[in-house]
Amino acid sequence: MAERKRSNDGSKETEKFVSDTETPDQGGRAGGDLQKDVGTQDAMRRAEKGEDGVTRVTGEDKRNHGEPS
Numbered sequence: 001m002a003e004r005k006r007s008n009d010g011s012k013e014t015e016k017f018v019s020d021t022e023t024p025d026q027g028g029r030a031g032g033d034l035q036k037d038v039g040t041q042d043a044m045r046r047a048e049k050g051e052d053g054v055t056r057v058t059g060e061d062k063r064n065h066g067e068p069s
Helices: 033-049 059-064
Strands: none
Touching: 033 059
């Protein structure tokens, strides 16, 4: 790993590259069919049961879309 060097003038160069805008909390329906279906499953689960959490792609999802599991 590269060694980090502090600037001589005391400036923080990281702030030039990192913004304060919020990032989206989920991918939603963006992407291919597999991503859309998993996003829909997650939205339905949240609407019906009110559960928060992570919805992961399962082997069944992959098989339904012709991908190797």
